[in-house]
Amino acid sequence: MMNVELKMINFIPSWRRGLGRLMIVIFMTLFIIPFSFATPSDNFQKANAFYAEGNYEEALKEYEAIISNDNLSTDIYFNLGNCYYKIDDIPNAILNYERALKLKPDNEDALFNLKMANKRTIDKIDRLPELFIGNTWRTLVTSKTTENWAYYATGLIFLSLLFFVSYLLMQQVIIKKTGFYAGLLFFGLSMFTFLMASQHNSISQQSSEAIIFAPTTTIQSEPNENAEKLFTLHEGTKVTLLETNNDWSKIKLPNGNVGWIKSEVIESI
Known part of the structure; x- marks a missing residue:
């Protein structure tokens, strides 16, 4: 883990110097991103070594061991998906690429490999047409995670407060005007990103998805074996879960x- 250490700043009587240093501290706090570069575990090193050797079965075991310890990341799921793809287990490959994208929607490698894996599925299902505005809005909302949007919103609200403080404390007219209008701008942007976070959270809660693992399965009109058979689906197909009833799921x-x-x-993804 890359630790970011901020030294304590001694109080200086001059409020102007104090304000300047406060701006620096806030700026550093907001924009130094806490990347997770933890030292790779033995499992991760072993998994990568096995993968490089082409020993995908052993690599799978090591990656699964990492996940079983709740060490989840988009890279782990991506690598796991690659292992399954290499051994032609397409449903598991798709499942793990989807999980990688759930943690990082803009993971371009996972998006590309998911498209490749989906080409190897049997079911080719067309999506219902959506209005351009609605589709664009949903694409924007889901381009980041709820946590990402919330992080951006928090950063923007602090920036707006920073500019409003400069508006209140500075004497020069040009700086006061700049602080006021910049504060309004960043406040508006923060409200927009808070809306994005709320919308993404709502979509995530309403939309639970899953991957089919049976080579062939029949979809029934009701949750029982004797119900009317509607259509057939195959492994690797992604479905949206609507509800569950005992041993059945409505999709x-x-x-x-x-x-x-x-x-x-x-x-479930």
Whole structure:
């Protein structure tokens, strides 16, 4: 972990110097991003070594061991997805690429590999057409995680406060005006990013998704074996979970089709 240490600043009677130093501290606190560069565990080193050797089965065991200890990251899921792809386990490859993207929606490598894996699935389901504005809005909201949006919003609100403080304390007219209007601008941006965080959180709670693992499965009209058979799906297909009823789950496809599937043949993302 890269530790960022900020030294204590001694009080200086001059409020102007104090304000200047306060600005520096806040700026550093906001914009030095706490990346997680922890020393790789033995499991991670072993997994990477096995993967490089082409020993994907052993690499899988090591990556799974890391995840079992709640050491989750987009890179771990991405590597795990690659291992499954190499051994032609497409459902598990898709599942782990999706999990990688859930942690980091803009992971371009995971997006590309997911497209490659989806090309190897049987079901090709067209998505219902959406209004351009609605689709653009959803794409923007889901381009970052809820935590990312909240982080940006917090940074922007602090910047707005910083400029408002300069407006209140500075004497020069030009600086006061700049502080006031910049404060308004960053406050508006912070409200927008807070909205993004709220919208993303709402979408995440309303939309639970899963991957089908059975080679072939029949979707029923009701949650029982004797119900009408609606259509057939195959492994690797992603579905949206609507509700559960005992051993059954109600699912929805991108084309709007709805039905019931055995819960045992799907795995939640």
